[in-house]
Amino acid sequence: KLKTTxxxxxxxxxGSAGDFKYDLDVNLSHYKSVLKSMADEGYVYERGPxxxxxxxxxxxxxxxxxxxxxxxxxxxxxxxxxxxxNNDNGDxxxxxxAAAPGDIRFIDQNGxxxxxxxxxxxxxxxxxKAVLGFNATLSYKxxxxxxxxxxxxxxxxxxxxxxxxxxxDKNFNYGRDALNSWRPDNTxxxxxxxxxxxxxxxxxxxxxFIENGDFLRLNNLQIGYNLSKKTCKRxxxxxxxxxxxxxxxxxxxxxxxxxxxxxxxxGALGVDDAIYPxxxxxxxxxxxxF
Numbered sequence: 001k002l003k004t005t006x007x008x009x010x011x012x013x014x015g016s017a018g019d020f021k022y023d024l025d026v027n028l029s030h031y032k033s034v035l036k037s038m039a040d041e042g043y044v045y046e047r048g049p050x051x052x053x054x055x056x057x058x059x060x061x062x063x064x065x066x067x068x069x070x071x072x073x074x075x076x077x078x079x080x081x082x083x084x085x086n087n088d089n090g091d092x093x094x095x096x097x098a099a100a101p102g103d104i105r106f107i108d109q110n111g112x113x114x115x116x117x118x119x120x121x122x123x124x125x126x127x128x129k130a131v132l133g134f135n136a137t138l139s140y141k142x143x144x145x146x147x148x149x150x151x152x153x154x155x156x157x158x159x160x161x162x163x164x165x166x167x168x169d170k171n172f173n174y175g176r177d178a179l180n181s182w183r184p185d186n187t188x189x190x191x192x193x194x195x196x197x198x199x200x201x202x203x204x205x206x207x208x209f210i211e212n213g214d215f216l217r218l219n220n221l222q223i224g225y226n227l228s229k230k231t232c233k234r235x236x237x238x239x240x241x242x243x244x245x246x247x248x249x250x251x252x253x254x255x256x257x258x259x260x261x262x263x264x265x266x267g268a269l270g271v272d273d274a275i276y277p278x279x280x281x282x283x284x285x286x287x288x289x290f
Contacts, residue, residue, distance in 0.1 A: 001038075002058075006031025020140045027133040033058040046117065049158045049205050050126065050268045059127035059269035061156055062120040064206040065107040071187055072101050079105060085113025096200060102182035102193025103200040104208070115201075123210050126263065126270015129154025132216070142228060148220040152260070157213030158205075159257045160273035166191055169198035213270060215253035215260040221246050232288075240288040247281045 008029040015022050034057050035043075045052040051062040070076045080094030087093050095108055095115060109119040134149040165175030180186065182193040192202040224243035232240055253260045259277035263270050 001036040002033055003036050004031055004033040021138070023135075023137040025133075025135040029131045030129060032127065045267070047268045048160070048271050048273065049210070050271055051120070052267065057125060057127065059125045061123050061125060061158060061210060061270070062117075063123055063158075063210060064115065064119055064204065065109065065121050066206050066208055067105045067107055069182055069187075069190070069192055070099055070101050070103050070105055076100060076103075083108055083113060098199035098201075100193070100195075100200070101184070102195075104192050104202045104206070106201075106206065120205075121207075123207055124156035126156060126158070126213070126268070128152035128213075142226045144224050144226070146220070146222045147218065149216060150219045150261075151214070151216035153214050155213040156270055157211050157255055157257065157260060157263065158271045158273075159209045159211050159255070160271060161257050163203055163209050164274055167198065167203035168192075168194035169196060169203060171196070211256060212254050213260050215251050215255065217251040217261065218249045219247065221249055236290075238289045240286070242286055244282075244284045246283070248278060249280065 006029065008027065010028075011024075011026045013024045015024075035052060035054055038054050041054055043052075043054055046062070049061045049063050051060050052058060070079070076096075076099045080096060080099065083095035084093050093113065095113055096103070096106065099105075106115055107119065108115060109121060112118070130153040132149070132151040132153065136145070136147045138145045162175075162177075166177050166181075168174055168178055168181060177191055178194060180189050181191045182189055190208075192200075222243055222245035224241055227235075227240045227242075229239075232238060251260065257272045259272075259275070262275040262277060263272045265271070
């Protein structure tokens with residue numbers, strides 16, 4: 001059983017000042033879907049950072065929490081002496097046995113001395129708290145302009161592209177950020193060391209790859225000019241319109257991935273797993289009638 005609640009508000013205004021006319025349309029919506037029940041009340045489905053479970057909101061992000069980078073062997077030893085568990089034989093098993101200077105420090109949330117799915121914390125949702133749409137139609141004599149803005153707010157994004165470009169666990173091409181990875185002579189960085197095999201699991205799903213996904217985009221813009229009826233009659237036509245336009249001209253966002261608007265797949269809202277970005281297009285045309 002899935003319960004979806006929300007609201008939608010719309011405000012429309014028409015106005016004019018002499019030959020200048022304008023129509024403004026603002027739309028604001030919010031919705032939330034919660035999984036209320038399943039045949040299996042203990043149902044949990046995880047896809048990357050996205051977790052779906054009974055009682056939870058669709059689109060929640062659950063990830064491991066990080067706490068900086070080990071700077072030296074003493075930090076590693078002290079951490080593993082304080083965090084871990086005794087196995088059935090009474091042997092001490094450290095929390096991060098493969099850790100070395102330059103590796104990520106992970107938090108054991110439930111204190112059982114193990115790092116697993118039970119240590120993940122909720123860090124937000126890929127489902128926006130607010131979706132904004134704004135349309136403006138302006139005209140002055142023969143000229144007109146139509147613009148459409150679209151935005152999401154109160155949303156998180158999982159930057160899977162960042163994970164792929166910073167994982168550095170194989171002999172492979174990586175992103176420019178890899179040049180700033182931790183080294184003994186480069187310790188003031190948030191990017192862990194480069195090491196084949198990634199024994200500490202630095203690239204596992206964590207808050208390293210969660211980003212603010214808010215954005216505002218000029219989705220469509222078209223500017224046109226309509227010839228006067230007098231001119232059209234002289235040309236032997238009823239009407240003629242010249243126009244130029246573009247889609248996705250600019251996006252205001254702090255998200256570092258390709259496109260904050262992608263990643264709407266069911267079960268993985270907000271997960272940008274190197275999704276191909278939407279392209280920008282330009283157009284121009286002539287429209288006339290006899």
